[in-house]
Amino acid sequence: MKPLETLLANAARSERRIVLSEGTDPRVIEAALMARRARAARIMLVGPEAEIVQALETHGPVPEGIEIADPETSPHLPRMARTYHELRRHKGVDEEAALDAARQPHVFAALMVRLGLADGTVGGARLTTAEIVRTAIQVIGKAPEAKLVSSFFLMLFCRDHHAKKGAHVFSDAGLVVDPSAEEMAEIARASAASLRQLVNETPRVAMLSFSTRGSASHEKVSKVTLATRIVREADPGLAIDGEIQFDAAFVPEVALSKASDSALGGNANVFIFPNLDAGNIAYKIAQRIGEAVAVGPILQGLAKPANDLSRGCSAEDILHMIAVTSAQCEAQHVPQPA
Ligand SMILES: CC(C)(COP(=O)(O)OP(=O)(O)OC[C@H]1O[C@@H](n2cnc3c(N)ncnc32)[C@H](O)[C@@H]1OP(=O)(O)O)[C@@H](O)C(=O)NCCC(=O)NCCS
Numbered sequence: 001m002k003p004l005e006t007l008l009a010n011a012a013r014s015e016r017r018i019v020l021s022e023g024t025d026p027r028v029i030e031a032a033l034m035a036r037r038a039r040a041a042r043i044m045l046v047g048p049e050a051e052i053v054q055a056l057e058t059h060g061p062v063p064e065g066i067e068i069a070d071p072e073t074s075p076h077l078p079r080m081a082r083t084y085h086e087l088r089r090h091k092g093v094d095e096e097a098a099l100d101a102a103r104q105p106h107v108f109a110a111l112m113v114r115l116g117l118a119d120g121t122v123g124g125a126r127l128t129t130a131e132i133v134r135t136a137i138q139v140i141g142k143a144p145e146a147k148l149v150s151s152f153f154l155m156l157f158c159r160d161h162h163a164k165k166g167a168h169v170f171s172d173a174g175l176v177v178d179p180s181a182e183e184m185a186e187i188a189r190a191s192a193a194s195l196r197q198l199v200n201e202t203p204r205v206a207m208l209s210f211s212t213r214g215s216a217s218h219e220k221v222s223k224v225t226l227a228t229r230i231v232r233e234a235d236p237g238l239a240i241d242g243e244i245q246f247d248a249a250f251v252p253e254v255a256l257s258k259a260s261d262s263a264l265g266g267n268a269n270v271f272i273f274p275n276l277d278a279g280n281i282a283y284k285i286a287q288r289i290g291e292a293v294a295v296g297p298i299l300q301g302l303a304k305p306a307n308d309l310s311r312g313c314s315a316e317d318i319l320h321m322i323a324v325t326s327a328q329c330e331a332q333h334v335p336q337p338a
């Protein structure tokens with residue numbers, strides 16, 4: 001589990017302000033307490049203050065470093081409603097609708113990040129990915145250099161039965177439903193950068209398909225081949241292969257028989273799926289049958305860090321996501337509060 005230990009230790013050095021939008025969820029409360037014990041972040045819990053205090057107190061005195069942000073009583077709400085109105089006026093959102101939106105905990109949390117009241121946000125233990133991600137895109141927005149927002153899972157293989165240990169990226173397993181070749185290429189480049197950013201390893205990118213080197217012929221295969229070509233042209237130094245099947249990308253012996261000259265040598269560590277069906281199903285099978293630790297969906301391409309969770313997450317999963325969000329704050333140079 002070394003990558004997670006490193007992420008947590010790094011998070012403790014910066015103690016970022018991470019806002020958790022589902023502040024009444026018992027898993028979120030537990031994760032907040034774990035994060036404080038590990039000094040991994042200063043935590044802001046969004047939701048009704050009395051309810052959150054009561055839930056926290058069942059665990060003992062409320063520790064220093066946990067704050068509660070109740071949208072209904074927050075002095076920041078009018079400013080947030082104004083900001084939301086400015087952002088969404090062009091879509092027909094009037095002042096009253098903006099105030100209603102800003103009161104919603106996940107929108108309030110995203111606005112806190114946008115306005116610099118928090119460094120990053122995590123949500124999705126209860127809300128769907130679509131709700132969390134749509135809000136992040138609308139309120140926090142795309143980073144200037146990004147072409148699109150996408151997501152990935154950091155998959156950690158650390159059990160005795162895992163022949164290969166360590167961190168792998170699965171993308172996009174959470175957000176972009178049916179990427180074009182250009183979008184798949186952008187997802188590949190962003191995911192390679194994310195692996196470097198979070199675990200400081202050299203990416204080896206597999207552009208996955210049901211075909212290896214023309215073993216099948218179909219428009220879905222051609223999309224992956226074109227996406228690979230686009231990445232190669234944009235970034236000739238990146239180790240990449242595609243279209244390639246998972247076994248040829250992950251098992252050196254299979255690579256020898258299916259793609260003997262592959263730059264990956266059966267040791268890919270970034271897996272780019274051709275669509276969300278494949279990516280989402282693959283990560284859940286690796287997690288639930290393969291017993292990999294799955295941290296995500298981690299969002300890439302946003303102007304500031306905001307991350308999602310699976311509704312099936314545990315408190316520990318949320319703690320891991322807090323550490324990842326802190327790492328993104330450092331990497332994106334989100335300014336520390338004065
Ligand atoms: C993310 C998601 C919610 C966006 O869907 P949507 O809101 O219906 O998207 P739309 O195409 O209507 O676009 C809405 C806005 O988001 C923007 N947008 C959508 N996807 C985007 C992306 N990947 N990157 C950047 N911007 C994006 C659009 O440009 C548009 O902007 P605007 O409102 O300012 O005009 C959608 O892709 C989705 O549902 N993905 C699957 C999530 C899911 O269920 N995952 C499975 C479990 S993890």
Ligand SMILES: CC(=O)OP(=O)(O)O
Nearest residue numbers: 174297309310311312
């Ligand atoms: C990422 C994901 O699949 O989320 P959920 O399990 O909440 O649908």
